[in-house]
Amino acid sequence: MVRYIGQRISIAVVTVFLILLLLFLMLELMPGTPFNDERLTDQQRDVIMEKYGLDRPILERFFKYMQLMLKGDFGISYTLNKNMPVSFMLGQRVGVTMSLGLQAVLLGLAIGMVLGIISALKHGTWLDSAMSMIAVAGVSVPSYVFALFSLYVFAFLLRWFPIRYNPSAPGLSGVLPVISLSMFTIATVARFLRSEMLEVLGSEYILLSRAKGLRESAVISRHGIRNSLIPVVTVVGPLVVNLMTGSLVVEKIFAIPGLGGLFVQAITVNDYNVVIAISFIYSVMFVLVMLAVDILYSVIDPRIRLSKGGPA
Amino acid sequence: MESKRVLSIRDLEISFKTTDALVRAIRGVRLDLFQGETLAIVGESGSGKSVSVKAIMGILSSNGSIDAGKILYTDPETGEEFSIVDMSQREIRSKISGQRIAMIFQDPMTSLDPTMTIGKQIMEGMRYHYQVPVQEARRKAQELLELVGIDNSAKRMKQYPNQLSGGMRQRVVIAIALACDPQILICDEPTTALDVTVQSKILELIQSIQKEKNLSVIYITHDLGVVAKVADYVAVMYAGRIIEKGSVEEVFYDPRHPYTWGLLSSIPDLNLEEEELYSIPGNPINLALPFQGDPFAPRNRYALNIDFEQEPPLFSAGGKHRVASWLMDPRSPKVERPASLERRLKEMREEIGRNE
Numbered sequence: 001m002v003r004y005i006g007q008r009i010s011i012a013v014v015t016v017f018l019i020l021l022l023l024f025l026m027l028e029l030m031p032g033t034p035f036n037d038e039r040l041t042d043q044q045r046d047v048i049m050e051k052y053g054l055d056r057p058i059l060e061r062f063f064k065y066m067q068l069m070l071k072g073d074f075g076i077s078y079t080l081n082k083n084m085p086v087s088f089m090l091g092q093r094v095g096v097t098m099s100l101g102l103q104a105v106l107l108g109l110a111i112g113m114v115l116g117i118i119s120a121l122k123h124g125t126w127l128d129s130a131m132s133m134i135a136v137a138g139v140s141v142p143s144y145v146f147a148l149f150s151l152y153v154f155a156f157l158l159r160w161f162p163i164r165y166n167p168s169a170p171g172l173s174g175v176l177p178v179i180s181l182s183m184f185t186i187a188t189v190a191r192f193l194r195s196e197m198l199e200v201l202g203s204e205y206i207l208l209s210r211a212k213g214l215r216e217s218a219v220i221s222r223h224g225i226r227n228s229l230i231p232v233v234t235v236v237g238p239l240v241v242n243l244m245t246g247s248l249v250v251e252k253i254f255a256i257p258g259l260g261g262l263f264v265q266a267i268t269v270n271d272y273n274v275v276i277a278i279s280f281i282y283s284v285m286f287v288l289v290m291l292a293v294d295i296l297y298s299v300i301d302p303r304i305r306l307s308k309g310g311p312a
Numbered sequence: 313m314e315s316k317r318v319l320s321i322r323d324l325e326i327s328f329k330t331t332d333a334l335v336r337a338i339r340g341v342r343l344d345l346f347q348g349e350t351l352a353i354v355g356e357s358g359s360g361k362s363v364s365v366k367a368i369m370g371i372l373s374s375n376g377s378i379d380a381g382k383i384l385y386t387d388p389e390t391g392e393e394f395s396i397v398d399m400s401q402r403e404i405r406s407k408i409s410g411q412r413i414a415m416i417f418q419d420p421m422t423s424l425d426p427t428m429t430i431g432k433q434i435m436e437g438m439r440y441h442y443q444v445p446v447q448e449a450r451r452k453a454q455e456l457l458e459l460v461g462i463d464n465s466a467k468r469m470k471q472y473p474n475q476l477s478g479g480m481r482q483r484v485v486i487a488i489a490l491a492c493d494p495q496i497l498i499c500d501e502p503t504t505a506l507d508v509t510v511q512s513k514i515l516e517l518i519q520s521i522q523k524e525k526n527l528s529v530i531y532i533t534h535d536l537g538v539v540a541k542v543a544d545y546v547a548v549m550y551a552g553r554i555i556e557k558g559s560v561e562e563v564f565y566d567p568r569h570p571y572t573w574g575l576l577s578s579i580p581d582l583n584l585e586e587e588e589l590y591s592i593p594g595n596p597i598n599l600a601l602p603f604q605g606d607p608f609a610p611r612n613r614y615a616l617n618i619d620f621e622q623e624p625p626l627f628s629a630g631g632k633h634r635v636a637s638w639l640m641d642p643r644s645p646k647v648e649r650p651a652s653l654e655r656r657l658k659e660m661r662e663e664i665g666r667n668e
Contacts, residue, residue: 204419205425209436210371211414212414212437213406213411214410223425226427227426230427301427302429
């Protein structure tokens, strides 16, 4: 097991390294430079490029960047907040995005699982149909539609919640964004868990545990849920990444100072260091979540844990 | 010695509601099971053999309901009586299934939870019903594993089902069934999914445990070879009804129902040099559709006119032997069993004789 995790982590490190290299190359290929001011003459631009070291060959710059990054220095912003350290710029936003994302993940998983289990148990009843409708709506209605709608009803008409997100009072003002973010997860988890659960409930080992004389609730909690979770874990991984990295749309609607908005801004103005730093955060998160999914898999399913080539 | 009756089923009627019809799966079944004895229920798929025992265990699927009849379980030790039909599914599970009546399923590859260790699955019943302390439960589970012929039990306890072969898993399933010391063991096609070489070992195991613990066993099977080997009594089911029942000797020495003849003729036999294996023509009727007369009549080459009009009652053929066929009526023409079947019966009688 330890060896397996070690292996996975080293693969993860290499993956992140390659992603960064690729990003560096792609940014180089993008039209323009961070200094696209029409008032600058070519000579002036060259001076600035030289000052920031952007005239150096790309590989040299890449390794220099990696060196500093490992020390925690992500460089400075060229355009958005001139000369401000990127780590400082991102610091707060990372916190906001992650805390909202984490809440959305937890809410999405909890509600999604409950809905999925209930509709599987009440299979074929009106409750099941109602849950299915919620799930279909959750998957097909884009999050911004839901965000705008809930903003209009609950914040504007009913005034239960503030319209804007307030980082210093994230409790109440975070409710609507978190729900909007988690809708898709709720629906996806509910749908997957329902169909998985139905399949598991029809299996012989469930029949056997009923024949053991276990109460239905014990049958579900001891044998049903765990076996239904295995495939659900797979779909949840990417969803979690999406939530943790924030959504540009939801951030815009609730005026949340998060990563998503900043990322788009930075790309449009060629703010290299900001783009790379955010991409770095995204890829690290993705790799971490995938690692967690793999480990979780083998915790839940002994067949994976014990099979050859799997974690031993 | 007259042994105690542990289970009696009277005029049981079970139906299933499907989207467009009501399926009368069990139509007036009457059966008895005595302590230490073995009953085999034989029939094709869909004849209702599994449904009747699922009703006993309180694990009928949710669209099924018991419409009439009685299932009476009598604890052979305490003499306590339970009318299973009058108990809720929840009550059956908390008092009967797993504890007094246990069940072994057909496919050991799928009847164990893949995410739980063998040991936990064996201990689960004892811990759940009797709150047996872990240490004691573990000790007992290990004993059970050894009883069912699995060595290295301490190591096996920590393993998962996928680490065991099919035969081993069926042994584990048997150990699970025995965990709460039941009085009745229901084996639903216990060897169908297993290798031929393993089949007889599992049957022998069940027989030896039965003897040791004085259990009553119900086999559900379509394999008459198994019946001849293990059973004391046989009930042949067709379309939700018992069409012939009696002791193994009665049914195998002197089968009376043409359906039983067909079943007996369709056992593959390597000693006979017949080119083609016999099979009963046609398919079982769909119980969701209305029918008149004997549901077997359309497949029965000995069918009389009355078979298409009225379902035959159970005629007595002497002793415990009962047959639901109009051929048993004194007014009906005399019909001889086919000669090839007679040859086969002779062999089977010898087989039964060898086992005794």
